[in-house]
Amino acid sequence: xxxxxxxKCHLNVSDVEHWYSTRHPGLSVGxxxxxxxxxxxxxxxxxxxxxxxxxxxxEHAPAxxxxxxxxxxxxxxxxxxxxxxxxxxxxxxxxxxxxxxxx
Ligand SMILES: [Zn+2]
Numbered sequence: 001x002x003x004x005x006x007x008k009c010h011l012n013v014s015d016v017e018h019w020y021s022t023r024h025p026g027l028s029v030g031x032x033x034x035x036x037x038x039x040x041x042x043x044x045x046x047x048x049x050x051x052x053x054x055x056x057x058x059e060h061a062p063a064x065x066x067x068x069x070x071x072x073x074x075x076x077x078x079x080x081x082x083x084x085x086x087x088x089x090x091x092x093x094x095x096x097x098x099x100x101x102x103x
Contacts, residue, residue, distance in 0.1 A: 002037035005054055005098045009037050039101045044083055046070050049103040052085075052095065062087055067103065 001008050013019040020029045027033060044050060052066040068087040074094075075081040083100055086092050 001032050001034065002040050003034045004036055004040035007037045007039070008032075009035075040097065042102050044070055044073065044081075044097065044100060044102055046072055050083075050085060050100045051103055052087075052099060053101050054098050056099070061093070062089070062091075070100075 011019065017029050020027060020033075024033050039053075048070045050068055050070055052062050052068070053064050055061050055064050066087055066089075068085040070083050071086050071092060072084040073081050074084070081097060082094050083097070084092060085095050085100070
């Protein structure tokens with residue numbers, strides 16, 4: 001299960017028992033694991049084109065599927081990042097990682 005967006009992905013590995021024993025030796029084979037989905041494991045940087053998803057932050061926020069471009073990333077080693085995105089409408093808004101998918 002993705003630790004960022006909550007998506008549940010099926011493993012696509014040829015040897016499941018080996019994968020669990022090397023990646024998650026404390027877990028039993030087939031159990032849920034903390035990981036990042038393909039969308040969340042890609043870094044987002046200023047200049048990247050992104051799409052809004054899982055939008056939860058406010059009533060005036062753009063709909064899921066709205067596209068935009070990352071203007072800036074405000075990062076903290078302890079707390080993660082906030083991304084300032086310029087939307088196709090020209091509006092600029094902050095988003096969390098779980099609200100963005102790279103195009
Ligand atoms: Zn994810």
